[in-house]
Amino acid sequence: MIELADVSVSLGGVPVLERISFRVEGGEWVGLLGPNGAGKTTALRALAGLVDHTGVIRLGGDELSGLGRRALARRVTLVPQQPERPPGLTVAEYVLLGRTPYLSYFGSERAADRAAAARALARLELDRFATRSLGSLSGGELQRAVLARALAQEAKILLLDEPTTALDLGRQQQALELVASLREDGLTIVSAMHDLTLAGLYSDRLVLLDRGRVAAEGSATDVLSPDNIAGWYGASVKVVEDDGTIYVLPQRD
Amino acid sequence: MIFAEVQPRGVPKPWGLCAAAFLLLALLVGLGVGSIAIGPVGIVESALSHIPFVHVDSPLSSVEEAIVWQLRAPRVVLAALVGGMLAVAGASYQGVFRNPLVDPYLLGVAAGAGLGATLVIAYGGASGQLVPPAAFGGAALSVALAYALGRSAGRSRSTTALVLAGVTVATFMAAVQTFVQQQHSDQLQNVYVWLLGGFSTATWHDVAVVTPYIAVSTTVLVLHRRVLDVLSVGDDEAASLGVDVGRVRLVIVAAATIGTAAAVAVSGLIAFVGIIVPHAIRMLVSTSYRAVVPLSLLAGGGFLALTDVLARTVLSPQELPIGVITAFFGAPFFAVVLARNR
Numbered sequence: 254m255i256e257l258a259d260v261s262v263s264l265g266g267v268p269v270l271e272r273i274s275f276r277v278e279g280g281e282w283v284g285l286l287g288p289n290g291a292g293k294t295t296a297l298r299a300l301a302g303l304v305d306h307t308g309v310i311r312l313g314g315d316e317l318s319g320l321g322r323r324a325l326a327r328r329v330t331l332v333p334q335q336p337e338r339p340p341g342l343t344v345a346e347y348v349l350l351g352r353t354p355y356l357s358y359f360g361s362e363r364a365a366d367r368a369a370a371a372r373a374l375a376r377l378e379l380d381r382f383a384t385r386s387l388g389s390l391s392g393g394e395l396q397r398a399v400l401a402r403a404l405a406q407e408a409k410i411l412l413l414d415e416p417t418t419a420l421d422l423g424r425q426q427q428a429l430e431l432v433a434s435l436r437e438d439g440l441t442i443v444s445a446m447h448d449l450t451l452a453g454l455y456s457d458r459l460v461l462l463d464r465g466r467v468a469a470e471g472s473a474t475d476v477l478s479p480d481n482i483a484g485w486y487g488a489s490v491k492v493v494e495d496d497g498t499i500y501v502l503p504q505r506d
Numbered sequence: 507m508i509f510a511e512v513q514p515r516g517v518p519k520p521w522g523l524c525a526a527a528f529l530l531l532a533l534l535v536g537l538g539v540g541s542i543a544i545g546p547v548g549i550v551e552s553a554l555s556h557i558p559f560v561h562v563d564s565p566l567s568s569v570e571e572a573i574v575w576q577l578r579a580p581r582v583v584l585a586a587l588v589g590g591m592l593a594v595a596g597a598s599y600q601g602v603f604r605n606p607l608v609d610p611y612l613l614g615v616a617a618g619a620g621l622g623a624t625l626v627i628a629y630g631g632a633s634g635q636l637v638p639p640a641a642f643g644g645a646a647l648s649v650a651l652a653y654a655l656g657r658s659a660g661r662s663r664s665t666t667a668l669v670l671a672g673v674t675v676a677t678f679m680a681a682v683q684t685f686v687q688q689q690h691s692d693q694l695q696n697v698y699v700w701l702l703g704g705f706s707t708a709t710w711h712d713v714a715v716v717t718p719y720i721a722v723s724t725t726v727l728v729l730h731r732r733v734l735d736v737l738s739v740g741d742d743e744a745a746s747l748g749v750d751v752g753r754v755r756l757v758i759v760a761a762a763t764i765g766t767a768a769a770v771a772v773s774g775l776i777a778f779v780g781i782i783v784p785h786a787i788r789m790l791v792s793t794s795y796r797a798v799v800p801l802s803l804l805a806g807g808g809f810l811a812l813t814d815v816l817a818r819t820v821l822s823p824q825e826l827p828i829g830v831i832t833a834f835f836g837a838p839f840f841a842v843v844l845a846r847n848r
Contacts, residue, residue: 298742302746327748338739342735342738346515349513350735350747353736353747359733362513374512384511
């Protein structure tokens with residue numbers, strides 16, 4: 254369970270998040286929406302402990318600011334929008350980096366760590382790629398390697414920043430299906446998303462941010478109204494509901 | 507079962523043996539080659555004869571013994587120590603700054619050491635003994651200033667601020683150094699000889715002075731080899747993996763700087779070793795720092811010991827400054843790396 258209460262973040266003196274509050278239940282997938290600059294990425298970075306915040310963030314009842322860096326890394330894993338993927342490392346070496354929070358500073362991986370990395374690789378069907386270099390993988394395979402690295406970290410909270418940027422439509426769906434399937438392992442997911450239709454399709458609940466504040470919160474039906482989207486994104490859209498699914502379609506007036 | 511494959515490559519055994527053999531060969535060549543050539547068997551037997559409780563008689567004459575162990579050995583050992591140090595420091599800097607083209611002089615070690623040495627040569631009179639401590643002090647001060655400036659320039663975790671601070675400090679130090687040098691043009695020759703670097707005056711005393719610094723520095727850096735791999739995924743991801751990026755960067759830079767400053771203090775400014783050696787290993791073996799750091803130590807030692815043999819034999823009995831040779835091979839190599847990094 255994640256709880257944010259009156260969380261504010263300033264970057265270089267500029268307020269980026271202003272007193273935002275929302276909750277994410279254990280096992281839930283919450284999609285963070287909002288126009289560019291709304292504070293989605295900053296919210297994820299605050300949850301990962303990468304930026305200083307005021308207000309209170311609780312993870313499963315414990316205050317985030319009271320957790321050490323390593324303890325936090327065992328609970329929360331962040332996949333940034335454009336993760337650095339050192340091309341010379343093998344997939345196995347890269348995925349093993351996910352075990353860092355469990356290793357002593359100068360230590361190296363033990364059998365348990367290698368087993369966790371092997372499970373993550375198998376989970377993402379990367380078994381055959383263990384000894385391949387990251388530089389030799391396709392875009393979709395790289396995305397899976399990044400998720401495998403996150404999974405090897407064995408944190409219960411997975412933060413995804415725009416997990417489908419730079420993927421084609423088919424790869425986007427595959428990546429999101431993969432993330433959806435990871436929830437069977439009991440993961441709680443918070444993802445920043447650009448595509449409103451996909452966000453509504455995969456998330457349990459949506460939180461719409463605008464200029465650092467929570468502008469709307471609720472189910473896809475509640476949040477993805479034409480008025481909301483016109484108001485917060487300045488976009489002209491047609492919203493079609495079909496069999497409980499919301500489709501957001503751009504249109505010209 | 508893929509489990510067997512899920513492990514870091516580390517240092518592949520054949521490459522570890524290769525690098526160790528290269529270092530050993532370089533040491534033997536360094537001890538054997540010169541105006542009087544001495545074969546490797548003679549050197550090994552002579553070496554064994556100096557070990558207590560090993561009963562081997564040295565086949566060398568007392569003159570040859572003196573040439574090998576009093577003239578050549580300190581020089582070869584010092585070159586190997588400095589070469590290993592510069593290569594490991596280069597690899598570590600490249601890891602910390604996530605830039606394959608930086609060298610251990612990035613944050614002003616060279617300019618600071620140059621200023622320290624020039625000040626002593628210009629104002630210190632004939633006493634050459636003060637040059638190494640002055641160079642060491644100048645180098646350490648330079649990096650400390652760059653670090654302080656880089657951190658005060660806003661975001662403490664940004665490497666760009668640190669690099670710019672290093673350039674600023676180095677430029678300033680170089681300006682002062684040039685000024686002092688021009689004011690004491692009678693000492694110009696001495697300053698140049700020091701700046702170009704070399705081992706022609708190496709003694710066992712020099713070896714004894716730098717060994718503790720280089721031992722501590724390389725030990726710390728080799729221990730950080732896995733952490734350097736973690737840093738390669740970027741500051742944010744490394745931090746979200748539980749690594750205190752700012753502190754780790756400070757520890758690695760400090761360790762690399764102390765060792766580099768000690769190396770520079772006894773050998774002058776020898777360029778390119780910190781770039782050529784780690785890159786050769788990346789091309790041949792692996793880009794994981796678990797391979798690059800330990801192999802750089804061995805290969806860097808062998809590389810500079812061999813380069814020093816060239817420096818004293820190519821124009822014998824004249825000596826070429828060793829920095830000329832490393833730059834002669836280094837610059838084209840650098841161009842190749844640059845082209846491959848596009």
